[in-house]
Amino acid sequence: MRAFVYSGQPARVVFGAGSLAHLERELDLLGARRALLLATPGHADPAGDIADRLPRRVVGVFARAAMHVPVEIARQAREEARRLDADCVIAFGGGSTTGLGKAIALESGLPILAIPTTYAGSEMTPIYGITEDGLKKTGSDPRVLPRTVIYDPALTLTLPVGLSVTSGINAIAHAAEGLYARDGNPVMDLLAEEGIRALAQALPALRQRADDLAVRGDALYGSWLCGTVLGNVGMALHHKLCHTLGGSFELPHAQVHTVVLPQAMAFNAPAAPLAMQRIERALGTSGRASAPAALFDLARDNGAPVSLKEIGMRREDLDRAAQIAVGNPYWNPRPIDAAQRGEIRDLLQRAFDGVRPD
Numbered sequence: 001m002r003a004f005v006y007s008g009q010p011a012r013v014v015f016g017a018g019s020l021a022h023l024e025r026e027l028d029l030l031g032a033r034r035a036l037l038l039a040t041p042g043h044a045d046p047a048g049d050i051a052d053r054l055p056r057r058v059v060g061v062f063a064r065a066a067m068h069v070p071v072e073i074a075r076q077a078r079e080e081a082r083r084l085d086a087d088c089v090i091a092f093g094g095g096s097t098t099g100l101g102k103a104i105a106l107e108s109g110l111p112i113l114a115i116p117t118t119y120a121g122s123e124m125t126p127i128y129g130i131t132e133d134g135l136k137k138t139g140s141d142p143r144v145l146p147r148t149v150i151y152d153p154a155l156t157l158t159l160p161v162g163l164s165v166t167s168g169i170n171a172i173a174h175a176a177e178g179l180y181a182r183d184g185n186p187v188m189d190l191l192a193e194e195g196i197r198a199l200a201q202a203l204p205a206l207r208q209r210a211d212d213l214a215v216r217g218d219a220l221y222g223s224w225l226c227g228t229v230l231g232n233v234g235m236a237l238h239h240k241l242c243h244t245l246g247g248s249f250e251l252p253h254a255q256v257h258t259v260v261l262p263q264a265m266a267f268n269a270p271a272a273p274l275a276m277q278r279i280e281r282a283l284g285t286s287g288r289a290s291a292p293a294a295l296f297d298l299a300r301d302n303g304a305p306v307s308l309k310e311i312g313m314r315r316e317d318l319d320r321a322a323q324i325a326v327g328n329p330y331w332n333p334r335p336i337d338a339a340q341r342g343e344i345r346d347l348l349q350r351a352f353d354g355v356r357p358d
Ligand SMILES: NC(=O)C1=CN([C@@H]2O[C@H](COP(=O)(O)OP(=O)(O)OC[C@H]3O[C@@H](n4cnc5c(N)ncnc54)[C@H](O)[C@@H]3O)[C@@H](O)[C@H]2O)C=CC1
Pocket: 040, 041, 042, 043, 066, 067, 068, 069, 093, 094, 095, 096, 097, 099, 117, 118, 119, 120, 121, 122, 123, 125, 126, 127, 128, 129, 155, 156, 157, 158, 159, 160, 163, 167, 230, 253, 254
């Protein structure tokens, strides 16, 4: 057994179909009397339904959350929390909504109760991001880690199948990079492998039966485990590339993860053979398909995009993307520096074209 450090992240998890019914109890346990409910504009109606059920506990709904937390939206939401004298924020939605809750908590210290409705995993991390002048700044702070998370698969029934698949692969990406993290540990390895297994089985089933609560539950369970890995260990080249492509070229978050993951895994495979074996085992393809190829197949066979050109990347931006990605790189099992710009450019070209790795 290798040496490691493990720090548990404190969060209370309430899991199960119908668990939204426990919202009032969970607010009580947090000592929260005046909650501000956050959502995206597209989710304003179900957010309003939740607020209507608890009129004395939910004092306002702010349904303006947006991808990557634009600083102006964060400012408006913080102001609304102050105006209403809120003592808690409820983040109802995907990573964009949880991210807005984190922007409020970072400044005010208000507790977050998260109700995730995608598989992005932000509810399990102390990582926050805020975007100003086109630049997303991220950081880590224990104040932004949600204190309670209600995972109710019934709330994910409306998540479109296409986004369900790409969001699920976004979650798998956290676990895949966690398996070769420099600060990894055996507990996170277990969660990562189980999270990948749960999602790899749920996504094809979900495509056939998107309204099956048991399948939705399996996917949400996998996303919880993968999000926990993201919150506990460092990410590497794959996440750096996705942050570059999402942040500087405005490509959609979950879809970028889906396209880049097989290519990033192929790049790192020679430096992380054990992680690749574990990914193959979790995907159930040991001896049949390599981890990078199996991840490509998981996307392609479930109708997800496999090329950057399909999701809006311009060929002429590939050079600049490679340059940004090798500047200030994250730690990676296969070291990256300016000398590897050509190889990263090649990786991006394969991602652009949607080439299946071996
Ligand atoms: N800080 C962290 O640890 C993490 C942050 N993120 C951030 O989260 C953002 C992406 O989050 P995502 O969840 O991928 O997307 P999102 O939160 O932007 O949601 C995507 C779309 O799906 C809709 N939606 C969400 N749940 C739905 C449901 N159940 N039914 C119908 N529609 C639904 C939303 O209204 C939105 O239009 C990015 O900004 C990313 O950087 C993502 C993962 C981890």
